[in-house]
Amino acid sequence: MDRHRRAARRSGPSCCGARGGASFRPFGRRHARARGRGRVSLTFDGVTCARGGRVLFTELSFMVPAGGALMVLGPNGVGKSSLVRVAAGLLAPVAGQVERPERLALAGEAAALDAELPLAKALGFWAAIDGRGDAVAAALGAMALADLVQVPVRLLSTGQRKRAALARVIASGAALWLLDEPANGLDAAATRLLEAAIAAHRAGGGAVLVATHVPVAVPDAQELRL
Numbered sequence: 001m002d003r004h005r006r007a008a009r010r011s012g013p014s015c016c017g018a019r020g021g022a023s024f025r026p027f028g029r030r031h032a033r034a035r036g037r038g039r040v041s042l043t044f045d046g047v048t049c050a051r052g053g054r055v056l057f058t059e060l061s062f063m064v065p066a067g068g069a070l071m072v073l074g075p076n077g078v079g080k081s082s083l084v085r086v087a088a089g090l091l092a093p094v095a096g097q098v099e100r101p102e103r104l105a106l107a108g109e110a111a112a113l114d115a116e117l118p119l120a121k122a123l124g125f126w127a128a129i130d131g132r133g134d135a136v137a138a139a140l141g142a143m144a145l146a147d148l149v150q151v152p153v154r155l156l157s158t159g160q161r162k163r164a165a166l167a168r169v170i171a172s173g174a175a176l177w178l179l180d181e182p183a184n185g186l187d188a189a190a191t192r193l194l195e196a197a198i199a200a201h202r203a204g205g206g207a208v209l210v211a212t213h214v215p216v217a218v219p220d221a222q223e224l225r226l
């Protein structure tokens, strides 16, 4: 299972059009704690994950700095979503430690928006909880959803619903974005919007973990292949 510890790539183009990053090495607990005092957003330190009695990855260690990005790649069923859930704190690892910022935003398969509400209200509900009501309009604009604000979520197309879920993440203002297959259902233009949103988030000091098997261009991302 040590193959999961050697998954770092330091250079060269990835299948996602990103370049491998330089800081994707296993490291010890003391190192993790030391980096955690700086501008670190997400740290896995010797993390082992199992589901349904099957070990998915062992002793996985990495650090995503503020402004950084990690692409998690691999075939169906290898454990990408499970890694995202461990990162989010929704799934307990069998071993190891995860350090994450207090505020993170997760976009998974479900949009997690009230299906009956018009889009702007559905997003506004969550933004208000985050104290970010004034961020909704910009988030809708970033995902080209401004013309759909009155449309109930249940009537949105697959791609529109995916964009709405991403708008929710954008509006959250969270330091860490955990994006599980964020480009699923998106057309080429929407994928460019996603890429631009990720770049803007990172430029503002945010960090992102992207689990995907659809090409998403995230420049200078670290790459983890499960």
Ligand SMILES: Nc1ncnc2c1ncn2[C@@H]1O[C@H](COP(=O)(O)OP(=O)(O)OP(=O)(O)O)[C@@H](O)[C@H]1O
Pocket: 051, 052, 056, 074, 075, 076, 077, 078, 079, 080, 081, 082, 083, 213
């Ligand atoms: N709740 C669960 N209980 C038991 N096993 C699970 C559970 N959820 C997922 N698994 C198993 O864990 C393994 C990894 O699943 P996961 O969803 O993390 O893979 P993935 O890499 O994200 O796949 P995909 O690319 O298809 O989304 C799979 O074999 C899956 O059957």
